[in-house]
Amino acid sequence: MTKSTLKLPIYLDYQATTPIDGRVLEAMMPYLTNDFGNPHSVEHSFGWKAEAAVEKARKQVAGMINAEQNEIIFTSGATESNNLAIKGVAFAHYPARNHIITVKTEHECVLASARALEKMGFDVTYMDVGPDGLIDTGELEAAITTKTSLVSVMTVNNEIGVIQNIKAIGAICRKKNVLFHTDAAQAVGKIPLDVVAMNIDVMSISGHKIYGPKGVGALYVKKGTPIIPLFDGGGQENGLRSGTLSPALCTGVGAACEVASVDMDKDMKHISNLSDRFLNNIKTALNSVSLNGSATERYPGNINLTFQGIKADLLIADLKDIAISTGSACSSAKHKPSYVLKALGLSKPEIDASVRIGIGRMTTQQEMDYAAEHIIRCVRNLS
Ligand SMILES: Cc1ncc(COP(=O)(O)O)c(C=O)c1O
CATH class of the missing domain: 3.90.1150.10 (Aspartate Aminotransferase, domain 1)
Structure with a gap:
């Protein structure tokens, strides 16, 4: 060589x-140049064009995980998605349910969100993993109490690449009537994921882990899931994430999902x-x-x-x-x-x-x- x-x-x-990915950049370019409208401007064609781009991207993200288009909200990345998922669901169930379950090998932003909840008075169970990096689903079932609102277990681990048994975890959560969040930042676009078949209620996605741009991500929130926004503002994204969206970045994560589905x-x-x-x-x-x-x-x-x-x-x-x-x-x-x-x-x-x-x-x-x-x-x- x-x-x-x-x-x-x-x-x-x-x-x-x-x-x-070159195909993603190409899709983004118009929204970084001529098509600069604000997707929330409803009174003129600049806004309509930008809004159409955001909605197309939302559909592409939803298609990747078998969600409905209106179950996807855009965020700044998986860190924000994980914060919103964990704190938003925990706050929505407080005080009736003040317990969440996660795993010791989660990404730092999940563990830090859980620790922040503990400081506010929530109870958190941090599950152990075996030498193979996987949780024992029997132990998970035993850890769920009548006070548990949420189980958060990542799909693919970012350090060691192990894939948790998401379908089995989803089934346990459904059976026990608790919500299931998965940080799928390292999984979306790489392995097949189906939020319906896997009983996933909330899922975090990151643009820059799937050949898309940095600074954008998404959160799948199943219709009807109780969740409280972390930002106050104009009420964009079904009231869950206020702030002006970037059509270029949303297009980037959408196109990255589309390309990943094909490839x-x-x-x-x-x-x-x-x-x-x-x-x-x-x-x-x-x-x-x-x-x-x-x-x-x-x-x-x-x-x-x-x-x-x-x-x-x-x-x-x-x-x-x-x-x-x-x-x-x-x-x-x-x-x-x-x-x-x-x-x-x-x-x-x-x-x-x-x-x-x-x-x-x-x-x-x-x-x-x-x-x-x-x-x-x-x-x-x-x-
Ligand atoms: C599993 C996992 N979750 C969350 C994140 C944070 O993602 P972002 O950089 O989009 O905030 C990362 C990235 O390091 C990750 O690997």
Whole structure:
């Protein structure tokens, strides 16, 4: 393999963010240029055109998850969607129901929302996961009380890629008459999701994890779900999220969903093949490497590996032209050891020896082979 045919640096951090797909950018362009109207201006064609763009995007997002168009609201991203879902539903049920359930391996914005509720006097159960990163659905059922309003369990974990049994969790929540929210930021557009078949009441979506723009997301709220807005204002988005929408950003997340619906099988096949080949190369060359999280219930584009005996930050520093990370962009910024890997039972040295490798739609076999070769060489040097 020659360097001249390979474009460096290589991006393998697709859980942190993804590049905008060319088809998405093309769909957004008119709303960044000539079609600049305010979608809430009802008196002229500039506004009507912008509103039509927003509604088209809403339909595209809804189509991706089998929701109704008017069950989708636009937000600034999954952080806002998760805050609104968790706090909005908890507030709507207070004081009759003052308990929510979530999981220790959720994204920081879910856990921080839960902690904020605790400070206000709510009770929160933080469920453990097994060494495979999955919750025990029997334990979940046992944790639900007559005071529980909401269960919040993410679909695909952002650090280790494991996929929780969303259908089983949804069925339990329906049976026990509690609402079910899932943070699907790392799942939408990557694995099939159906809010009806899976009994999901509220779902968070992020634009920039699915080859769309940053700064936009969506929240699916099943019709009739009791939920209180966090912002006061003009009452846009069914009164749930006041503020002027950006037609360009909404179009971006809508087009990203549309493209993902069309390309999902192709993307999955491509990413699975690259993932299997990469793991095979690494495992053949190195003995002391292990995959974190379930080996079967996983999204193949998220590979979290522990290279026993090395320091992951030294490995990452050595791999100058390969962009990988030690985990979530948020927790890496704080330089705290990963609480997700801790919840799986990894020791501090094991956590310090772990890296996440993210494969995406644009990744090539040549890039993955280069990455495997260089990771193997660097791990050997550091061992
Ligand atoms: C699982 C998960 N939830 C929520 C978020 C936050 O998403 P956003 O950047 O759109 O606010 C992320 C992104 O890091 C994520 O991976």
